[in-house]
Amino acid sequence: AQTVTQSQPEMSVQEAETVTLSCTYDTSESDYYLFWYKQPPSRQMILVIRQEAYKQQNATENRFSVNFQKAAKSFSLKISDSQLGDAAMYFCAYRSVGATNKLIFGTGTLLAVQP
Amino acid sequence: GAVVSQHPSWVICKSGTSVKIECRSLDFQATTMFWYRQFPKQSLMLMATSNEGSKATYEQGVEKDKFLINHASLTLSTLTVTSAHPEDSSFYICSAPYAGVPSYEQYFGPGTRLTVT
Numbered sequence: 001a002q003t004v005t006q007s008q009p010e011m012s013v014q015e016a017e018t019v020t021l022s023c024t025y026d027t028s029e030s031d032y033y034l035f036w037y038k039q040p041p042s043r044q045m046i047l048v049i050r051q052e053a054y055k056q057q058n059a060t061e062n063r064f065s066v067n068f069q070k071a072a073k074s075f076s077l078k079i080s081d082s083q084l085g086d087a088a089m090y091f092c093a094y095r096s097v098g099a100t101n102k103l104i105f106g107t108g109t110l111l112a113v114q115p
Numbered sequence: 116g117a118v119v120s121q122h123p124s125w126v127i128c129k130s131g132t133s134v135k136i137e138c139r140s141l142d143f144q145a146t147t148m149f150w151y152r153q154f155p156k157q158s159l160m161l162m163a164t165s166n167e168g169s170k171a172t173y174e175q176g177v178e179k180d181k182f183l184i185n186h187a188s189l190t191l192s193t194l195t196v197t198s199a200h201p202e203d204s205s206f207y208i209c210s211a212p213y214a215g216v217p218s219y220e221q222y223f224g225p226g227t228r229l230t231v232t
Contacts, residue, residue, distance in 0.1 A: 043153075043206060045223035091158060101147060101212035103221060105158045
């Protein structure tokens with residue numbers, strides 16, 4: 001079975017600075033998807049970024065980028081130029097390629113942004 | 116983008132009563148929907164997979180008779196918490212994978228806060 005681990009329960013960053021959130025996963029599959037979701041105080045889940053395992057190039061979405069290390073089964077999220085609105089719970093998630101579409105979530109990292 | 120709605124957003128019920136939560140995909144068809152439970156400051160715990168036209172698939176440890184799931188149409192899934200007790204108080208979230216392109220996109224409802232008194 002696949003597992004997702006986020007070892008940082010809480011992180012803090014100064015506004016305009018850069019922060020990296022860690023995520024590791026375990027799987028025996030060769031093809032899969034990885035995601036970072038943001039859950040602000042409203043509790044609406046928002047997709048931040050996604051990575052297809054077959055792609056070697058790291059995904060980037062504006063201020064958000066990932067460092068995908070397939071051999072190490074590591075998938076970290078870097079937030080550049082942090083903004084107050086980035087404060088939220090961040091979840092790393094894994095999804096197999098297949099019919100189920102089921103997401104496996106990590107335990108989450110609560111990010112605080114200091115003004 | 117695709118939208119998933121949930122109703123109600125917040126419900127308070129008395130212990131022993133049943134409460135129904137609706138999850139709708141507003142602009143796409145969803146043959147599958149997922150139901151999650153989330154406790155404060157914790158992750159989403161998958162409860163069950165709702166399948167249109169067939170029985171739901173429950174995760175290990177989730178009581179089927181307690182949490183009834185019905186996927187009545189391609190746009191509606193319901194979760195009924197039967198004989199609710201205070202320990203059922205939680206935040207319930209549904210999601211629906213988008214069957215089109217990109218196929219890996221999954222859309223989440225805004226969640227329902229259930230309080231059992």
